Amino acid sequence: MSRTLLPYLRLEAFPTPFCSGCGHGILLGAVVRAVNKAGLDWNKLLFASGIGCAAWIPSPHFAADTLHTLHGRPIAFGTGAYLANKSLKVIVISGDGDLSAIGGNHLIHAARRNLPLTVICANNSIYGMTGGQAAPTTPCDAFTQTTPWAGGEPPFDLCRLVEGAGAKYIARHTVFQIRQLINVMSKALVFDGFSFIEVISPCPTHFGKLNAISSLGDFRARLKEIYIDKRRLDKLTASERQNKFPTGELTAL
Amino acid sequence: MKRIDLIICGFGGQGVIFAGELIGRAGMLAGMESAQSSAYGAEARGSACSTGVVLSDEPIDYPIVRQPDILLAFSQDGYRAYASLVKSGGQIFYDCDLVRPASIDSIEQTGIPATAEAAAIGNKNVANVVMLAKMLAATEILPQEALIKSIIEQSSPAYREINLKALVLCQLCNVVCHPKRSEGSRLDE
Amino acid sequence: MxxxxxxxxxxxxxxxxxxxxxxxxxxxxxxxxxxxxxxxxxxxxxxxxxxxxxxxxxxxxxxxxxxxxxxxxxxxxxxxxxxxxxxxxxxxxxxxxxxxxxxxxxxxxxxxxxxxxxxxxxxxxxxxxxxxxxxxxxxxxxxxxxxxxxxxxxxxxxxxxxxxxxxxxxxxxxxxxxxxxxxxxxxxxxxxxxxxxxxxxxRPTQPGAQPFDTDDPDGVPSMPAFGQGEKLLITGSTHNGLGFRKTQDSSVHSRLVKRLVQKIRNAADNIAQSQAYYTEEVEILFVAYGFSARAALNVVHNLRRAGVKAGLFRPITLWPFPEKALLSIASQARFIIAPEMNWGQMAREIERILHRPVISIPQVNGEGMKPETIFAALKAQSLVNL
The missing domain is CATH 3.40.50.970 (Thiamin diphosphate (ThDP)-binding fold, Pyr/PP domains)
Structure with missing residues (x-):
């Protein structure tokens, strides 16, 4: 990491606890760069996170106010903090299970309410910290500890979920699209209203192991097949588009 | 210790609870201790409701009315539920267009056409104030200024004037209201 | 602090x-x-x-x-x-x-x-x-x-x-x-x-002080707010004084839990509040709180008028319970009666404090405690003969 970014980190908290090949470390660096690109004052940032691997991205690594909350509730905590001090920029960073399963209700209501919270959802399509159980984002054909024969339930498209709930700024990228990711995050951070960034992050330890994805390179190739630039995706036929998700800036109202 | 217990009963929408609050507040304004409690169903309108008011010279230990000295009844159901609880020597005031009273020993019962009088005054929603005014005139449990102040404090702006009008007309001017008094009489149901 | x-x-x-x-x-x-x-x-x-x-x-x-x-x-x-x-x-x-x-x-x-x-x-x-x-x-x-x-x-x-x-x-x-x-x-x-x-x-606030630990005997650390540049680390996981997660450290966990418990228990005498009525000379002592205490006081008034030495102890704080005040009053009472609008929840706490039997009067009918409920229970226990 560039030395100029070191003041924004609690160096005593490093190295991170993330597994080798986990995408959350890349996201960690991308958030720091996006905050600086957006020109935000670190003393006025509040990073709220829930429970799970992704919730550890800001807490304790970021040298800012961090609120590591209950499972599923960082948006509710952040909503209260923002209302009590509107000079705060509240950034929620949490996982797909945290934000869309146990905390799904807070997510859609925050999108509806349109307070200027930025929610960054690190989506690895699985419950990593508890050992690899199915999430609301797990693809139907994926194996997990609780879908040991695959054939699980249909997954959420989180971007369309928050769009339906009223979110005005929505973007999705994988951690392998680092420049685009920093770009949309920096725009989300200064967006006047609720903003949502879905970040696709590989979990080689659990998702990879259970689904026989043997290397990070294979994982990257798999994600590249599923997550496709929205302009390219639009050109595909309906049958080709199945089980694929668009990336890029999806909504900017 | 002088403690007076009242119950006002009727249906939601008749201003029963409001009347209880008015008399409770009037008690406070008259320098007495007062407490008002209500019982009503989940529906906001149309279901049975009642309110109890305690007025006392001393701090009120138990604030709920079980046996009233005075009952104001705006509905037959309410009358049926509470009339038998009135203490011996107590008084019942009922809306004579809505309630057919029963015969009860050693209770003074007074029929008041409160809803009709209220309509004559200009709004049948002030039947509650008409009833309070008549009750106060008959029982003198509170000075009427206390009820006037209470109406001024408690009424919404839209109702302040007509509530006061109802009170003043009823208390000062028996020409408008003609309560059918039935003191000591035994009425058959 | x-x-x-x-x-x-x-x-x-x-x-x-x-x-x-x-x-x-x-x-x-x-x-x-x-x-x-x-x-x-x-x-x-x-x-x-x-x-x-x-x-x-x-x-x-x-x-x-x-x-x-x-x-x-x-x-x-x-x-x-x-x-x-x-x-x-x-x-x-x-x-x-x-x-x-x-x-x-x-x-x-x-x-x-x-x-x-x-x-x-x-x-x-x-x-x-x-x-x-x-x-x-x-x-x-x-x-x-x-x-x-x-x-x-x-x-x-x-x-x-x-x-x-x-x-x-x-x-x-x-x-x-x-x-x-x-x-x-x-x-x-x-x-x-x-x-x-x-x-x-x-809340006490001292810039730079640890927000989650203190050597101060009252056990209350400084509490800054977001946006003050304190770089707060707040977590519901076990944490040290600075807020760093220490989920595998037994000494940090026990120190934290003990302090959270003791900061209130040690201050119980300053926090706990109660009121006593007619407890100078008391045989039948009611211990009642909230609305039930008003019914109990009504009963006490009626019993006193009938010459029965009844009194009321009313905890105003349920937690911490005003234990010392209750202990000093209850020692002279022959009977301890606890009317409650539940199935005797605090009665057991009162028994724990007094180390003696308490007569629980539960009322779980969805109504405010009634003096009649208390009277009926006293009669059933042959405590009064009115």
């Missing part, structure tokens, strides 16, 4: 008001400086929320209706760390939903005030009817060991006074504080005297 104390003019004009208990609690909160309310509609607490919507508009503060009670308690915790004096009001089912958040608030030492207008439970129970079935839940409802402070108002004046006091205790001890009212008092109208001035205690 000690709170800072200031005396301010009441923002609500002083004088006598005729208020509903729920409304009085809202006004007590405003006078205490409440400037944040997050809530969700629930009978019989909704009136409080409706009142405070207007009050916060009038006197300045944020109101938000959340998507559920879980969201409410969490938003309050966020607001409290952003410097607000935060509160909510709820009842049984909503209170149950808040339990995880209450544990988080206790563990992160977050000041906040919850008014629980108790109703007849369990489950949805009788939504419009009173009960006192949450008095153990308030202390033990969240998992793990912690301490809280809980008040039990018996009048509309106390709805005002104790809600206002709850903010001060929450700030001074950095702890969630509860006003355990019930529908009987919440919907009762009585006189409320609002004073000219009130004391406001504020």
């Amino acid at each position: 000690r709170p800072t104390i200031e005396r301010v003019k009441s923002p609500i004009p002083p004088g006598n008001y005729f208020l509903m208990g729920d409304d009085a609690a809202a006004d007590g909160a405003i006078v205490a400086g409440c400037n944040f309310f997050a809530g969700y509609p629930i009978t019989p607490a909704s009136e409080l929320m409706v009142r405070i919507v207007h009050r916060l508009k009038e006197f300045g503060g944020e109101f938000i209706q959340m998507e559920d009670e879980i969201g409410s308690i969490c938003a309050m915790i966020g607001a409290s760390w952003a410097g607000a004096r935060a509160m909510t009001a709820t009842s049984g089912p909503g209170f149950s939903l808040m339990m995880e958040g209450i544990g988080y608030a206790a563990f992160t030492e977050t000041p906040l005030v919850v008014v629980d207008i108790q109703r007849a439970g369990p489950a949805t129970g009788q939504a419009t009817r009173p009960g006192s079935g949450d008095v153990l839940q308030v202390k033990y409802g969240s998992h793990g060991d912690y301490e809280i402070i809980a008040f039990s108002p018996w009048s509309v004046q106390e709805m005002f006074d104790l809600t206002a006091a709850a903010f001060n205790y929450a700030e001074a001890y950095r702890v969630p504080v509860f006003v355990m009212a019930d529908e009987s008092v919440g919907h009762l109208h009585e006189k409320v005297a609002i004073p000219d001035t009130v004391e406001r205690w504020r």
Whole structure:
């Protein structure tokens, strides 16, 4: 990491606890760069996170106010903090299970309410910290500890979920699209209203192991097949588009 | 210790609870201790409701009315539920267009056409104030200024004037209201 | 550390008001400086929320209706760390939903005030009817060991006074504080005297000090707010004084839990409040709280008129329970009677304190405690012959 970014980190908290090949470390660096690109004052940032691997991205690594909350509730905590001090920029960073399963209700209501919270959802399509159980984002054909024969339930498209709930700024990228990711995050951070960034992050330890994805390179190739630039995706036929998700800036109202 | 217990009963929408609050507040304004409690169903309108008011010279230990000295009844159901609880020597005031009273020993019962009088005054929603005014005139449990102040404090702006009008007309001017008094009489149901 | 104390003019004009208990609690909160309310509609607490919507508009503060009670308690915790004096009001089912958040608030030492207008439970129970079935839940409802402070108002004046006091205790001890009212008092109208001035205690704040540990004997660390450059690390996981997670360190965990418990237990004499009536010479001592205490006092008055040496001990704080005051009064009483609007929840706590049998008079019919219930029980026990 560039030395100029070191003041924004609690160096005593490093190295991170993330597994080798986990995408959350890349996201960690991308958030720091996006905050600086957006020109935000670190003393006025509040990073709220829930429970799970992704919730550890800001807490304790970021040298800012961090609120590591209950499972599923960082948006509710952040909503209260923002209302009590509107000079705060509240950034929620949490996982797909945290934000869309146990905390799904807070997510859609925050999108509806349109307070200027930025929610960054690190989506690895699985419950990593508890050992690899199915999430609301797990693809139907994926194996997990609780879908040991695959054939699980249909997954959420989180971007369309928050769009339906009223979110005005929505973007999705994988951690392998680092420049685009920093770009949309920096725009989300200064967006006047609720903003949502879905970040696709590989979990080689659990998702990879259970689904026989043997290397990070294979994982990257798999994600590249599923997550496709929205302009390219639009050109595909309906049958080709199945089980694929668009990336890029999806909504900017 | 002088403690007076009242119950006002009727249906939601008749201003029963409001009347209880008015008399409770009037008690406070008259320098007495007062407490008002209500019982009503989940529906906001149309279901049975009642309110109890305690007025006392001393701090009120138990604030709920079980046996009233005075009952104001705006509905037959309410009358049926509470009339038998009135203490011996107590008084019942009922809306004579809505309630057919029963015969009860050693209770003074007074029929008041409160809803009709209220309509004559200009709004049948002030039947509650008409009833309070008549009750106060008959029982003198509170000075009427206390009820006037209470109406001024408690009424919404839209109702302040007509509530006061109802009170003043009823208390000062028996020409408008003609309560059918039935003191000591035994009425058959 | 000690709170800072200031005396301010009441923002609500002083004088006598005729208020509903729920409304009085809202006004007590405003006078205490409440400037944040997050809530969700629930009978019989909704009136409080409706009142405070207007009050916060009038006197300045944020109101938000959340998507559920879980969201409410969490938003309050966020607001409290952003410097607000935060509160909510709820009842049984909503209170149950808040339990995880209450544990988080206790563990992160977050000041906040919850008014629980108790109703007849369990489950949805009788939504419009009173009960006192949450008095153990308030202390033990969240998992793990912690301490809280809980008040039990018996009048509309106390709805005002104790809600206002709850903010001060929450700030001074950095702890969630509860006003355990019930529908009987919440919907009762009585006189409320609002004073000219009130004391406001504020959480101790010392820049740079550890927010989650202290060597100060009172056990209350400094509490800064978000946005002050303190780079706060707040977590519901076990944490050291700076807030770093220490989830595998047994000494950090035991030090933290012990301090959270002891900061309240050691201050119990300063926090616990009670009132005693006719206890100079007493044979039959009622121990009753909240609305039940009013029925008990009515019974005491009647018994005294009949020449029976009856008295009433009324805990105003249920947690910490005023143990010393009860012990000093109870020693001379022959019988200890505990009427409650639940199946004898506090009776067992009273037995634990006194080490002697307590006659429990439970009433779980969805009604406010009645003097008749108490009389009938006394007769059944052959304690009175009236």
